[in-house]
Amino acid sequence: MPAYPPLSLHVPEPPSRPGTPTDFSYLNVSAAGAVRRPPVDVRPDETLDIAESLVRVLDDRGEAVGPWIPAVEPALLRQGLRAMLLTRSFDARMLIAQRQKKVSFYMQCLGEEAISVGQALAIEPDDMCFPTYRQQGILITRGYPLVDMICQLFSNQRDPVKGRQLPVMYTSRAHGFFTIAGNLGTQYIQAVGWAMASAIKGDTRIASAWIGDGSTAAADFHNALTFACVYHAPVILNVVNNQWAISSFQAIAGGEAATFAARGIGNGIASLRVDGNDFLAVLAASRWAHERAHRGYGATLIEWVTYRAGAHSTSDDPSKYRPADDWARFPLGDPIARLAQHLTRIGAWSDEEHARTQAEVEAEVLAAQKEAEGYGTLASGHVHDASTMFDDVYREMPAHLRHQRDQARGA
Ligand SMILES: Cc1ncc(C[n+]2csc(CCOP(=O)(O)OP(=O)(O)O)c2C)c(N)n1
Ligand SMILES: [Mg+2]
Numbered sequence: 001m002p003a004y005p006p007l008s009l010h011v012p013e014p015p016s017r018p019g020t021p022t023d024f025s026y027l028n029v030s031a032a033g034a035v036r037r038p039p040v041d042v043r044p045d046e047t048l049d050i051a052e053s054l055v056r057v058l059d060d061r062g063e064a065v066g067p068w069i070p071a072v073e074p075a076l077l078r079q080g081l082r083a084m085l086l087t088r089s090f091d092a093r094m095l096i097a098q099r100q101k102k103v104s105f106y107m108q109c110l111g112e113e114a115i116s117v118g119q120a121l122a123i124e125p126d127d128m129c130f131p132t133y134r135q136q137g138i139l140i141t142r143g144y145p146l147v148d149m150i151c152q153l154f155s156n157q158r159d160p161v162k163g164r165q166l167p168v169m170y171t172s173r174a175h176g177f178f179t180i181a182g183n184l185g186t187q188y189i190q191a192v193g194w195a196m197a198s199a200i201k202g203d204t205r206i207a208s209a210w211i212g213d214g215s216t217a218a219a220d221f222h223n224a225l226t227f228a229c230v231y232h233a234p235v236i237l238n239v240v241n242n243q244w245a246i247s248s249f250q251a252i253a254g255g256e257a258a259t260f261a262a263r264g265i266g267n268g269i270a271s272l273r274v275d276g277n278d279f280l281a282v283l284a285a286s287r288w289a290h291e292r293a294h295r296g297y298g299a300t301l302i303e304w305v306t307y308r309a310g311a312h313s314t315s316d317d318p319s320k321y322r323p324a325d326d327w328a329r330f331p332l333g334d335p336i337a338r339l340a341q342h343l344t345r346i347g348a349w350s351d352e353e354h355a356r357t358q359a360e361v362e363a364e365v366l367a368a369q370k371e372a373e374g375y376g377t378l379a380s381g382h383v384h385d386a387s388t389m390f391d392d393v394y395r396e397m398p399a400h401l402r403h404q405r406d407q408a409r410g411a
Helices: 044-051 074-099 113-122 136-141 146-154 186-200 219-230 261-266 279-294 335-345 351-373 386-390 399-408
Strands: 128-130 207-212 235-241 270-275 300-305
Touching: 044 261, 044 270, 074 113, 074 136, 074 146, 074 279, 074 335, 074 351, 113 136, 113 235, 113 279, 113 335, 128 186, 136 146, 146 351, 186 207, 186 219, 186 235, 219 235, 219 261, 235 261, 235 279, 261 270, 261 300, 270 279, 279 300, 279 335, 386 399
Parallel strands: 128 207, 207 235, 235 300, 270 300
Antiparallel strands: none
């Protein structure tokens, strides 16, 4: 018998910690325009090289280059930029409201705005999204009233879900926005199931599934991929790789030895790895996947490479586990600044317009917040009576629950 050394396990570590220099060399960034664009009916196994590189359109000077340049009017890009600014402004205000105890908890999507806004503008308004808590940009782009969002956050008397959901867990059937669940990964099996049902019914709507890098470690992700592949489910499988899952680095979910996009290839699903901070690349890749799903060629998995610029939530302090200047050094930059740079370059934007739009969206958020506060905030105590928890649950409420409800009402 040979004398083998003692066995040991590999435990991935992030390349830098607080107080050490930031190092993003692990990212494997392709040059803008360098990755080919295959036809939408490509065989899944022929997308492996794209799953291992990075689709980018905007170069460092804000010029659109290469085969993925989307056919797009400046008006749509301006709409996207405004929606991103509105989303960022909304997040900033709600963080303040949380500090003021008007809302118990908040989650922002700082730095990731291009992904949700861009995809919302690339797919049909009635395609069904199964988002996580970091895709508020979809709701905002689809025109869901900010007042209703804030009432949900404040759990007040106009909260559409009557205080039964954690703040940020929005829902709107009319906006194709499936109820956000805190149980991560469930979005994937629900989206694939919904997409299969849409096909079974002969409908034309597709689904858009959302998950974070960390949550791909959940079994639901893998189960969903099997069904999506086998039945060519009409679904876009989005993986938002923002490098972190609370304090866990993406490598601990398996991002070190293979890309998250490569998970799709192994499951027989066409897969793309895309610069999530490049609004034009988001539009182009989302349209490609959307077209593929609608034409019956099946699912596409898209890994969006981005960076969670802020804390995981208002209950998190990232200065404990990563360098403070990470986002400033992230090689893919800030999606808002990059789209503004591009639009300015093509003569469809200016610093003055940026400042004016910024002021406009801030005023819009402020006005919505004022109106929502009229219905109460968590701090003001204008919340739904506990006895309403029995409403909307049963068509015919069992007698013992009717009794409990009446007791709660003091009847
Ligand atoms: C099934 C499940 N496991 C664990 C959690 C606790 N949890 C909430 S957020 C989170 C991190 C998720 O990270 P990621 O999927 O990368 O998404 P991100 O927050 O970065 O957008 C965890 C572990 C949960 N909500 N659901
Ligand atoms: Mg993450």
